[in-house]
Amino acid sequence: MPTILDEWRARARTAQETDRQVHRLYHLAYRIAPIGRILTNPNATADDVAYAIIRIPRALAAASRLLTRPGVAEHLETPYALSFLTTAERALTAPSTQLLKTANTARAAAAAASANNDDLRCVLFGDIEDRCRYLVDATHSGWTRHEHVASEAVLGLAARWGLSPGARIPRPTGDDQPPVPAHVAQEVAHRTDIRARCAAGIRCTRTTCLAYGAVWAHDATGQETFLCLGCIPVANAERAARGFGPTLQAVPGGVPADAHYSVTLYNGSGPGRRTVTCMTPQQAQFTAETVRPFNNTGYTIHVEGRSA
């Protein structure tokens, strides 16, 4: 026959076991909280979002298993742990998650369009991505009616252009395309103008000239630049006037066929630079004039990987 002391011991063991399970619940809750926050981070990538979408339901399933253990659901500290899990669960279906998925689909589609020289889709999808990420960021200060309307508008636009999350990157279609916002159409026209003038090739680096279709020129010291044929003698006269000997001349044979162009975009008013590799002079000049990672972006273009 069990004594009172035995009964007390048994009860203490059960309480200890419950505490252990509640401790596991907290461990789970603390691990899932930052994963839930991925879904409110405007810079979350497609991989980040996919990771969160897999991990959160797994954590929720593990939590509901723990809640079936004796005493766990009734434990005083359980509701607080569950509040973290509920927050993460809500994030799964929150508008910001839909916006992030759309932003990442739009980013991939814009990159594909850019590779196809499809200015319309490149600008439009880039704009959709920016608007989605902006709205995700705005969730932190609380959405007003304005953001709800803007969110529905951008998700609707994305859907009409085939950018619904999980959709394959849409192929360019014929004439029956959905309407484009006016500011996007303007930006597309601007890019089309730039593309047209870059058809002549790289721009002369003399700031007083800036004609397109410059040739690759070098001097005996290894200095290389792009100058138009008219500017080479002018640049040499300037060099001579400054007492600087080496003469620039067009590189014989021009840029080798197997070479590529490296466009360095630098911050004209602070630290930071980015390099983009291009296969043609047209693409290099177009990149130099359209990729603007800084407020005050400057650029230089170099020939790379030449066999000579």
Ligand SMILES: [Zn+2]
């Ligand atoms: Zn020139």
